[in-house]
Amino acid sequence: MPLVDVTITEGRSPEQVRALIHALHSAVVTTVDALPEHVRVIVREVPRSNWATGDVTVEEWKGPR
Template identity: 80%
Template sequence: MPLVDVTLTEGRDPAQVRALIHALHAAVHDTVGARPEHIRVIVREVPRTHWATGDVTVAEMHTTATKEQK
């Protein structure tokens, strides 16, 4: 029973998340031949303030990038 577990930052609309689930499900089915009813996909959304790279949160990166564009 394949399990695909994806973690993303929050902010995508439900249609985007649904499209991702569909594409992942299809990829698993096509590549490993698992029965569709046995494929599990979990999408976890994390607040941008709770995800950091190099001690800078995604929210801080976005704020900095926005200021630099002005």
């Protein structure tokens, strides 16, 4: 049972998140020959203020959305 766990920063529309889930699901079914009903996809959204690279948060680097 394949599990895809993706973490992204908050700020995408529900339609974008849904499209991501669809694309990931399709990629797993196609590439590892998994049954569609066995594929699990988790999308975790993290606030931009809680994600940092080199002591700079995404919010500080890119600004608030």
